[in-house]
Amino acid sequence: MAADDDGPDTAGGASGGGDGDLLRAPLVIEYPFNRTTGPVVGAFVTALRNRTVLGIRAADGRVVCPPVEYDPQTGAPLHELVEVSDTGTITSWSWVDRIREGQPVQSPHALALIRLDGADTAMLHVVDAPGPEAVSTGARVRIRWADEPTGAITDIACFELDGGAS
Amino acid sequence: MSSEPDRSISTMPDGLWTQPTPSVPVDLGDDPVRRQVVPASMRYDYTPGLATTRFLRGLAEKRFLGERCPQTGDVYIPPRGVSPVSGLRTTEQVEVGPKATITSFCVVHIGFGVNAPPTPFVSALFLPDGAAVSLYGTMGEVPHDQVRIGMRVEPVWVDDDQLTTSMENIRYWRPIDEPDVPAEQLKGHM
Numbered sequence: 001m002a003a004d005d006d007g008p009d010t011a012g013g014a015s016g017g018g019d020g021d022l023l024r025a026p027l028v029i030e031y032p033f034n035r036t037t038g039p040v041v042g043a044f045v046t047a048l049r050n051r052t053v054l055g056i057r058a059a060d061g062r063v064v065c066p067p068v069e070y071d072p073q074t075g076a077p078l079h080e081l082v083e084v085s086d087t088g089t090i091t092s093w094s095w096v097d098r099i100r101e102g103q104p105v106q107s108p109h110a111l112a113l114i115r116l117d118g119a120d121t122a123m124l125h126v127v128d129a130p131g132p133e134a135v136s137t138g139a140r141v142r143i144r145w146a147d148e149p150t151g152a153i154t155d156i157a158c159f160e161l162d163g164g165a166s
Numbered sequence: 167m168s169s170e171p172d173r174s175i176s177t178m179p180d181g182l183w184t185q186p187t188p189s190v191p192v193d194l195g196d197d198p199v200r201r202q203v204v205p206a207s208m209r210y211d212y213t214p215g216l217a218t219t220r221f222l223r224g225l226a227e228k229r230f231l232g233e234r235c236p237q238t239g240d241v242y243i244p245p246r247g248v249s250p251v252s253g254l255r256t257t258e259q260v261e262v263g264p265k266a267t268i269t270s271f272c273v274v275h276i277g278f279g280v281n282a283p284p285t286p287f288v289s290a291l292f293l294p295d296g297a298a299v300s301l302y303g304t305m306g307e308v309p310h311d312q313v314r315i316g317m318r319v320e321p322v323w324v325d326d327d328q329l330t331t332s333m334e335n336i337r338y339w340r341p342i343d344e345p346d347v348p349a350e351q352l353k354g355h356m
Binding site for chain 1: 186187188189190191192193194195198199200201202203204205206207208209210211212213214215216218219222223331
């Protein structure tokens with residue numbers, strides 16, 4: 001504690017003193033959100049359960065993946081989901097050395113933006129790679145599906161490097 | 167596929183808000199995903215500060231230790247080290263309670279959290295004797311429809327070997343056989 005801290009008089013020898021050992025404790029603030037998916041995101045995660053990835057066609061013809069309900073440029077509702085590939089290209093990435101609780105892969109990995117073949121936008125996901133030297137922008141990756149899909153983004157367990165170059 | 171909108175949670179007036187119903191190029195089966203539990207969690211290493219540390223150490227001895235504002239004389243609990251009214255540092259530790267008066271309460275019918283009591287239960291603000299502000303807690307040993315503002319109460323502590331530096335030392339509060347405090351006297355403490 002700070003040496004210049006003079007706490008209040010501890011009346012009657014109250015044990016409230018002991019400023020020397022400031023309390024400290026773990027505190028978890030947690031909300032178990034129960035979210036409705038809506039028809040677009042609902043279709044996306046339902047398709048993931050079937051090991052299929054859907055994007056959505058924007059007003060300018062580009063395919064946005066993961067799909068969004070409204071056009072990113074105009075805000076107009078979008079209507080046409082399209083299937084995209086389970087392979088793609090890393091467009092940006094960073095290496096995660098320190099693993100925190102709840103991360104999808106419990107070993108050092110890359111967090112990457114991945115543009116799936118057939119899509120025009122990138123999605124954020126994990127690339128399981130032996131080390132940062134194995135990862136590069138432009139590298140080809142492939143989805144590793146979860147063993148037991150549940151209809152969630154985690155049905156994509158991670159991406160893995162796809163052997164040969166593109 | 168399930169283009170039928172899911173109305174089981176809430177219904178919006180027509181035209182006020184809609185979501186597009188997209189065409190889907192694959193078969194989604196009979197049981198499309200409509201909702202997900204998505205936990206959001208933040209983990210802190212929390213330190214309550216010096217004044218509240220003194221208060222929590224008092225709780226470990228089943229004592230309520232507030233601290234007095236040097237200007238108004240009011241005793242604040244849990245103490246934060248400064249008076250919220252004058253901004254001055256609190257300089258005197260004062261033991262208050264443990265008897266207290268209900269200043270406000272709420273009958274809870276939808277509990278949440280792992281520690282919530284069975285519903286319906288009463289959460290309330292308890293003004294310890296001698297304190298200027300109330301502590302939050304839950305009521306026990308009384309039907310929820312018999313709780314009232316001004317009711318006199320006392321804390322029920324956990325067993326001595328379970329005492330820690332935590333508000334969880336108080337299992338709940340229960341009525342005591344004393345006349346109610348008139349609401350007039352609780353003005354300024356509600």
